Amino acid sequence: MALYKLQDFDPNYHDTFQGDDIKGLGVYAEGRDEKIGTVSDVLVDDEGHFRYLVVDLGFWIFGKKVLLPIGRARIDYNVDRVYAIGMTRQQAEDLPEFNERSGVDYDYEERVRGVYRSPVDTTSAVDTSQPLDASASLDTGYQPNYNRDTYNYSHEPALYNINERDNQTLKLYEERLIANKKRQKAGEVAIGKRVETETARVEVPLERERVVIERVTPTDAGHRAAPGEANFREGEVARVEIYEETPDIRKEAVVREEVRVTKVVEQETSEAQATVRREELDVDTTGGLPIEER
Template sequence: MALHKIADFNPDYKQHFNGREIKGLDVYAGEEKIGSVDDVLVDDGGRFRYLVINTGVWIVGKKVLLPIGLAHVSADSTRIYAQNLTKAQAEALPEFTDDLKIDYDREEQIRNVYRPATSMQQNRPPMTGAEDMRNMPPTTTSMVADRDTYNYDKEPNLYNLNEQNHSSLKLYEERLVTTTNRQKTGEAIVSKHIETETATASVPVEKERIVVERIPGNSGSVVTPSDTNFQSGEVARMEVYEEVPEFHKEAFVREEVRVSKVVDKETVTAQEQLRREELDVNVEGHSVVETKN
């Protein structure tokens, strides 16, 4: 299962701490300050899995991972107590860096450092110093499963949250969040081009022509000399017109094209399996437990 920095998983993570910032809280082992909380790692379901502890001058600025089950939040939420964490353990832990790949093998290295202490912490008082590492019993393969079947619930001492030690940490619950992502799915290009065709137009025209009609006189009729007026150079003038066709081109709006887009809405339905954390309270004997909402 992948691990995520809490701010990457939920930018509003402070609401799970009553608006307080968990990063930067001092970390103590007993009465000794050993560093501060640098970050929190959660799994895909938002469950707290590790605190990233910056050991500061305790081990020259080394960052290590502390399983959340081994952390105790103080009543006033101002300190984190690392239960049974010794300097020898911190030195044996792999160093955490931002680019470190946290996979099953890396987590096994981390768990193997803490497992002996967690297996004995119910039966003996915590040890201090290097004697912890010298007197730890070997880890047995029966304690955990392989990489294909392992889950955090198999080691509640390392990963369980409880009301006593983690009163300020809220339980996460998955919810299905719907968002929309606007992305380009296509493009329509509207353009125009010129097509050429040969057009034929006909127009009727009128042309004038002169018609000369000869009308013969009365043959043999005699006129008096006074009725005759012989003149040379007499001219009859008549203008002739005809229509000349003129052709020219003119542009006009044949049609208008408007390009627009409309938004069609549809509902997309998805189904996912959602998980949530529930608090388990185990009561032994005649203990009276009062649960307040």
């Protein structure tokens, strides 16, 4: 089971947990004012569950670092302390040193767990309400009924479950509106052509010929015609061709106008509302106990 430093697992863990940073808190023996060390880091598993606190037993960066299972830690942000349940300074010093370079493997964790497990009862985890045996060391001879292939942190809740007695968490939930958009067909615009008929009128100037017969008196009227000039014949006809223009109408197609069809996107803000629920905290105390909210 791989373990990761909290910063490596979640670089933005400050925003994720939205609470006080556990790093830098002093580690004290439970029930005593004996300082064991300082929390320098946190180790989490693949799912982000807290498994160990890395405790620096010395001053600044030169001290020995050991692992404290999260189930053996009680965090009190009121006094900025972490209490190691059932552990003394001497027992902490007996823990195998945590080497950041070599990391953590099953064999190393077993050495760590060997200090916290009860050397008497080999079937159950240690009672966190009782201090560890001060004589407990790495060479206890205790052989757990676990192996590297089947071991799971859930097998030892006393070591790896967050202490529910001293660290109870009540989650308050609220609903919020999530606004999304979906594209759907609002309608359809069909643009086509149809043929309409109408009567068009056009004026055409036309020419028409007509015969004008004009009778006039010649200037030599009354003079005698020369012999043989007068030829009286019947059937003599003068012919004149008469022409006129008539309209010659034909049709031709011309472009009247051009229609361009495009789409434009217009934006608008739509407001929606719904009823959401939110849980609020009700604190009911008996006996006049003081309550401090942070």
